[in-house]
Amino acid sequence: SQKIEQNSEALNIQEGKTATLTCNYTNYSPAYLQWYRQDPGRGPVFLLLIRENEKEKRKERLKVTFDTTLKQSLFHITASQPADSATYLCALDPGGFKTIFGAGTRLFVKA
Amino acid sequence: NAGVTQTPKFQVLKTGQSMTLQCAQDMNHEYMSWYRQDPGMGLRLIHYSVGAGITDQGEVPNGYNVSRSTTEDFPLRLLSAAPSQTSVYFCASSYTFGRVQEKLFFGSGTQLSVL
Numbered sequence: 001s002q003k004i005e006q007n008s009e010a011l012n013i014q015e016g017k018t019a020t021l022t023c024n025y026t027n028y029s030p031a032y033l034q035w036y037r038q039d040p041g042r043g044p045v046f047l048l049l050i051r052e053n054e055k056e057k058r059k060e061r062l063k064v065t066f067d068t069t070l071k072q073s074l075f076h077i078t079a080s081q082p083a084d085s086a087t088y089l090c091a092l093d094p095g096g097f098k099t100i101f102g103a104g105t106r107l108f109v110k111a
Numbered sequence: 112n113a114g115v116t117q118t119p120k121f122q123v124l125k126t127g128q129s130m131t132l133q134c135a136q137d138m139n140h141e142y143m144s145w146y147r148q149d150p151g152m153g154l155r156l157i158h159y160s161v162g163a164g165i166t167d168q169g170e171v172p173n174g175y176n177v178s179r180s181t182t183e184d185f186p187l188r189l190l191s192a193a194p195s196q197t198s199v200y201f202c203a204s205s206y207t208f209g210r211v212q213e214k215l216f217f218g219s220g221t222q223l224s225v226l
Binding site (some may be wrong): 004008032035036040041043044045046049082089091093097098099100102103104 | 115138139142144146152153154155156159161167169170201203207211212214215216217218220
């Protein structure tokens, strides 16, 4: 079955550093991959989408890479701020309107 | 523009009780879905709909019913609540492009406890 794996351990970094989160998937070749942010007690919020023919996508301080050979996406937050502290979810659509999500990685940015 | 609205925000049920979680969206999205989120397991798809009158099962449909009589509303019914249904429930919607849905908009969630 399709599976998405994200690092279950929380990531702690210092303000101003770059945070890098990993998303690995198996048993599927998605046409695109998405990243969402989720704050405690809130629903996920869409951040970025990267397609299979795109190696890299940027939005302000966010950068996503997509390696279809490794079946991996990396999510980077540069110049991180305490306000970036949240859980980040990776998601892909295996087709047929059934988007599946990873369990998420919790990021803590210390001032 | 309210986006996706879920009610109630919190609910406590006794085993065997029934209830309906409400979801409404004002973005004219064809696609709507229900997910449950449990610690360490991520979001799991319960049911989804690609338009009024059309629904289908997701990964974990047992114990839940849905219907879609209008584009705006997609209620989730628990017919006989069980403790295993204790979870946080999220409704989501999106546009569709052919058989692809790219960006999901989520509601703020319903925290359900079944005792």
